[in-house]
Amino acid sequence: MTKNTTRNNLATKTDIKGLRTEFKRTEKSLKQEILKVESKVELIEDKVGEAREDLIKQMKEQHDQVMTAISNFAGRVETLETENSVGTAHTRELRIQVDDHEARLAALESAA
Secondary structure (H helix, E strand, O other), X not given: OOXXXXXXXXXXXXXHHHHHHHHHHHHHHHHHHHHHHHHHHHHHHHHHHHHHHXXXXXXXXXXXXXXXXXXXXXXXXXXXXXXXXXXXXXXXXXXXXXHHHHHHHHHHHHHO
């Protein structure tokens, strides 16, 4: 059986220098990856902003179209209501005249 000494488990200066070099490489690699991710995030944010603006523009256009259609429809309904009121009044006048004419004709026919 072999004895394990603490001396065999200690890191040497060379080991520590190697670790430092490896840490620096890893740090540099991580910084590059972070920059790539930040660049992609900015690109996505720009695309999302453009898409949002396009969506708002489309919604405004559709809103304007709907409001125009509603306005036109409301105008036509108002015109029809006015024409209906005028027509109803005119029909009453004609009904009174017809009733009067029928009464006069009945009187003339019975006199003859």
